[in-house]
Amino acid sequence: MATTIATARTLSVPGATLHYQVEGSGPVLLLSQSGEGDADRTVDLVPHLADAFTVVTYDRRGLSRSTLEDPARPVTMAEHADDVARLLAEVADGPALMAGFSMGGAIGLQVVARHPGVLGTLIAHEPVTPNLLPEADRARHRAELAAIQEAYASGGLSGAFPAIARHLGIDPAHDDTEDGLTPQPMTPRRQANFGFFIGTEFTAVTTDRLDPAEPVRAAALAGTRIIAATGRTTRPTVHTYGCALALADLLGTEPVVFPGGHNGNTAFPRATAQALKVTLAA
Template sequence: MITKTLRVPGAEIHYDVAGSGPLLLLVPGGPADATGFTALRPCLADRYTVVTFDPRGISRSRTTELDDDLVGQHAEDVQRLLAELDAGPVSVLASSGGAITMLEHTVRYPGAVRTLVAHEPPVSRYLGDLLADFPDIPAIYREHGTDAAVGAFMAASGFEIPPQPEQPTAEEIEQGKQMRGNFEVFFGKLLGAIGAWEPDLEALAAADTRIVVAVGDAVGTPAYEAGVGLARALGGEPVQFPGDHAGFAAQPEAFAARLAETLTEEN
């Protein structure tokens, strides 16, 4: 794997390239960085040139140059990265909030991506009663701090907080500090931008990009229900992928096989 940096206005985007074949960009969501795809990447690198990256404000791409419309800023950074890679229309798997970024990117650059697999994009418009019951996480963060916000967000989203190692290594301690900083960006800027994002259905339908909305098996969770709602609003049904919201990490081989199958269907 080769790690590179791309200088963009106000930041340096760190990205990784592995494998060979058609270019496949993996876009993480929320506070996640490229390491979220650590298990998935080797399952794809035998057939794709896999590119992963840390979005602006996250982990290696940490910066204070963050717009209130961080979704739009992230979308512009993706376009700069695609221009740097210079591979023509590419395929993209985007997870959660990263899928929101790529949907916005599709509206702005409707031919830059060949196929977008948007995995459980949490589009607020389609949450219904789940949105009404969702706590004000940014307010909890401002008033009670990061730990309280993490607990409230994970519980409301239907996610389990992974157990902490009893005797963490120096690397795990450093990763914990980095993730804490990522959550501060997520709660302070990104979550609000994601929640405020509205899909331009007409533009998405008219784009040259083939949009595949994917969901996992965690029926009833906000991200799952939002994915179903978006897929139907675009005139179709979601495609089932293995595992839950993080199926690419928990079931990487099965997830990779389903992704490759989905991308092959474009031909």
């Protein structure tokens, strides 16, 4: 494992200021986080990648240190994609690599569609992209997200967490992890991130109308490789698992299987780093 020091930087973009961190050397690899995760979410993963890549992590607009000019204004998936394109223009000299997990995977698909050629390879791990699913499953996926929003509105995080766990097939009491992980306590900042994710970004996901075939078409024209990925232990009934399968079907490929479940990148960082290296080198 490389011993490197992360460099923290900021970037002004329309409507926000982004916080991002750069560590390591080699081809640029952007990690786009799941859920409420900010640039620190993959603190255990990045050191195992920094020997092979220039690893970029960031706080999505509205999370942690990436502040909004107008916090009351809705955030869209298109804005998230534009942020990634501007961020990569700052740190990469050409097409970059991107591994997006859940929300990050959905953003990655938007980047491919809206900014052809910015990415050379996108790994989309169980992207939260209801439009990939057949109509009935799509409606159920959106309904689940709306139910979590209702649970949060009525009962706060304590009311929302059980619904989130069911939605993602997570069992915190029994799911395995690697040893020696950095604690991720429920700090006030993380609580605020959860609130923004549930209250604002769920709506960005459920109201987005991206044609799921569009990133596939754009990737073919730009020479971008899209790789659909699933978690080894994710339950097949989880909607984001179905999204990954549907994406693989659109691509005419089989999904790559990564360690752990939906949040395997944080539960199994060492194994995930190895899987990323193998997949990106294939």
